[in-house]
Amino acid sequence: MKKIVLSMLLASIGLIASESTVPYKSGLLLPPQADKIYAKECAHCHGKDGKQTSSTGLTNVSYAVIAGMDTAELAKTLKEYRGGIKSKDYGPLNKYGYGAVMISATKDLSWDEIDAVAKYINGLK
Amino acid sequence: MDKKYIEKMLSKMDEDLSKKGMSRREAMKLAGLSGAGIFMGAATSASAEEEKIVKSNAKGKIVIVGGGLAGMSTAARLTLNLDNPDITVIEPEKLAVSYQPGQTLVGAGIWDQDDIAYNRDDFVPDGVKVIKEKAILFNPQENKLTTDKGTVVSYDYLIVATGLQLDFERIKGLEEAGRAYSTGDNSKLLKALGDDICSVYTAEGATKTWEIMQKHIASAKSGKKTKFVFTHPSTPIKCGGAPKKIMYLANARLKEEGARENAELTFYPNGGAMFGVPEYHDAILEQFKREDFKWHYRHNLIEVDKENKIAVFDSKWQEKGPWDPVMKDFEVIPKHEKIRVPYDFLHITPAQLAPREIGESDLGSAKGWVPVNKETLQHIRYENVFSLGDVAQVPMGKTGGSVRKQYKVLVDNLIALMNGKTLEAKYAGYTVCPLITDIGTVMLAEFDWTVSPTPSFPLDPTVERWVFWLMKVYALKPMTMYGMLSGKA
Numbered sequence: 001m002k003k004i005v006l007s008m009l010l011a012s013i014g015l016i017a018s019e020s021t022v023p024y025k026s027g028l029l030l031p032p033q034a035d036k037i038y039a040k041e042c043a044h045c046h047g048k049d050g051k052q053t054s055s056t057g058l059t060n061v062s063y064a065v066i067a068g069m070d071t072a073e074l075a076k077t078l079k080e081y082r083g084g085i086k087s088k089d090y091g092p093l094n095k096y097g098y099g100a101v102m103i104s105a106t107k108d109l110s111w112d113e114i115d116a117v118a119k120y121i122n123g124l125k
Numbered sequence: 126m127d128k129k130y131i132e133k134m135l136s137k138m139d140e141d142l143s144k145k146g147m148s149r150r151e152a153m154k155l156a157g158l159s160g161a162g163i164f165m166g167a168a169t170s171a172s173a174e175e176e177k178i179v180k181s182n183a184k185g186k187i188v189i190v191g192g193g194l195a196g197m198s199t200a201a202r203l204t205l206n207l208d209n210p211d212i213t214v215i216e217p218e219k220l221a222v223s224y225q226p227g228q229t230l231v232g233a234g235i236w237d238q239d240d241i242a243y244n245r246d247d248f249v250p251d252g253v254k255v256i257k258e259k260a261i262l263f264n265p266q267e268n269k270l271t272t273d274k275g276t277v278v279s280y281d282y283l284i285v286a287t288g289l290q291l292d293f294e295r296i297k298g299l300e301e302a303g304r305a306y307s308t309g310d311n312s313k314l315l316k317a318l319g320d321d322i323c324s325v326y327t328a329e330g331a332t333k334t335w336e337i338m339q340k341h342i343a344s345a346k347s348g349k350k351t352k353f354v355f356t357h358p359s360t361p362i363k364c365g366g367a368p369k370k371i372m373y374l375a376n377a378r379l380k381e382e383g384a385r386e387n388a389e390l391t392f393y394p395n396g397g398a399m400f401g402v403p404e405y406h407d408a409i410l411e412q413f414k415r416e417d418f419k420w421h422y423r424h425n426l427i428e429v430d431k432e433n434k435i436a437v438f439d440s441k442w443q444e445k446g447p448w449d450p451v452m453k454d455f456e457v458i459p460k461h462e463k464i465r466v467p468y469d470f471l472h473i474t475p476a477q478l479a480p481r482e483i484g485e486s487d488l489g490s491a492k493g494w495v496p497v498n499k500e501t502l503q504h505i506r507y508e509n510v511f512s513l514g515d516v517a518q519v520p521m522g523k524t525g526g527s528v529r530k531q532y533k534v535l536v537d538n539l540i541a542l543m544n545g546k547t548l549e550a551k552y553a554g555y556t557v558c559p560l561i562t563d564i565g566t567v568m569l570a571e572f573d574w575t576v577s578p579t580p581s582f583p584l585d586p587t588v589e590r591w592v593f594w595l596m597k598v599y600a601l602k603p604m605t606m607y608g609m610l611s612g613k614a
Contacts, residue, residue: 022273022274022275023261023262023271023273023275024261024273025261025262025481025482027481028259028261028273028480028481028482029290029303029304029305029306030259030261030273079300082300108481110294110303110304111294111300111301111303112303112313
């Protein structure tokens with residue numbers, strides 16, 4: 001009887017751990033996972049390899065290859081896009097004409113996460 | 126361990142009391158405390174229960190997200206009140222139950238960091254399971270959540286008690302500080318703040334505050350004119366008194382060193398008053414005048430220039446505009462500008478917000494906090510979800526004193542729900558702020574949603590008293606750590 005109760009207890013805890021489905025979300029004070037952030041925030045426009053140079057949405061836009069960019073410079077640019085102040089009056093500058101879309105991609109990233117992503121993109125060759 | 130601590134605490138207190146020629150009994154009488162009951166009743170496990178607990182045989186799997194003061198106290202009380210409790214607490218931080226109200230005392234060198242650090246694992250009630258992971262995905266439609274390690278946890282009833290995050294990164298110049306929780310490793314934050322900016326809002330930061338404060342008191346003592354600047358942000362914060370408490374304590378330490386005349390202490394709150402309750406506002410304003418503090422309302426810290434030691438505030442005011450013939454009145458035009466304030470010592474009370482995983486989940490709201498019925502603490506959309514503590518969207522409720530009232534209401538209502546009964550327990554908004562006005566005096570600001578003082582003791586609540594200092598420094602911690610966390614006090 002005890003055993004049955006115990007096994008029911010264990011089952012009710014509902015522990016289903018699986019390696020492949022370990023979730024990640026940016027901006028939660030978790031250790032940064034650059035590959036997951038890149039896949040979610042960057043790959044849509046810049047491609048999995050960081051070499052995509054155009055995108056067709058409402059308008060057709062083109063931009064430079066980002067793969068292999070200097071880590072420090074990239075991190076600085078991303079931080080400028082993200083900006084520090086949320087109030088619209090003191091908001092970040094709209095750099096290079098891509099301000100809105102780049103803010104939406106970076107606004108939830110911590111400084112640590114931006115540094116990690118910059119390093120990841122530098123490693124895309 | 127409990128007894129040893131209490132004995133040590135009491136002998137320390139007797140020592141302080143005898144300096145003033147008073148016995149413990151007299152002091153307690155003066156404080157309106159019934160004997161030493163407030164200390165001992167809650168602290169000894171053998172003490173007879175005043176309230177008769179009728180255990181409920183209600184069943185269901187209860188999951189509590191967050192194992193701080195709110196989460197662990199609730200787990201303890203549920204364990205006391207249920208025949209067959211099935212409770213799981215999800216908490217990754219080892220020191221989550223640490224005594225946060227002591228951080229201002231640490232910041233002024235009255236306590237040490239060791240006095241407030243408490244280990245989560247020492248406060249887990251018997252039979253309660255702890256998952257040492259972080260819940261990051263919530264699926265309340267299916268009564269499930271997922272942790273950062275991929276563990277899927279299902280529940281019948283969910284209690285959200287994650288606490289809140291300190292948002293230092295929204296201040297320009299401090300972006301690399303990131304966000305922080307009160308406890309845990311905050312070395313990155315402290316590094317970003319540097320050697321002249323501090324905040325007692327984290328446990329480690331409180332210790333650093335005392336270091337930085339001593340440095341600047343020494344500089345004032347050496348004859349240098351020293352500017353002490355204190356801030357209060359635009360968001361709801363935990364312990365609304367702390368931004369001022371640390372100012373009062375800095376003032377006390379400056380006076381102790383005979384360095385007060387070289388120091389200028391200025392308070393920059395975002396709001397337009399010292400306190401939400403008029404009686405306490407008036408009392409604090411008088412204290413500010415008496416202590417020769419300066420203050421500027423409607424200033425919100427938005428930027429720091431660490432190199433040149435300048436704090437930048439967004440200052441807001443209103444101006445009379447042109448005549449509006451429809452409204453038959455003058456228009457009011459809101460104005461604001463950046464004000465640059467030089468500082469030597471800057472104490473930041475950061476903006477505070479719900480953790481992103483909560484705020485952006487279906488459990489959150491546009492404001493980020495968990496929307497609950499403010500009286501029953503039940504979620505407004507999911508009837509099997511409750512929330513309490515800092516993360517709950519309850520007006521004025523972000524203190525340990527509020528939690529002390531909330532967790533009993535929550536437990537009563539959850540058990541009622543499990544038994545299919547109506548939720549009758551109601552939280553009335555009680556909160557308390559033992560406002561330290563000097564080393565040795567405290568004004569016990571108690572109030573609720575009526576926004577008027579609701580004193581527990583038959584004494585004028587707007588007067589600063591030494592007996593409340595005794596209560597703050599000696600009695601409230603054991604009541605919290607051994608009373609609340611065992612589900613009793």
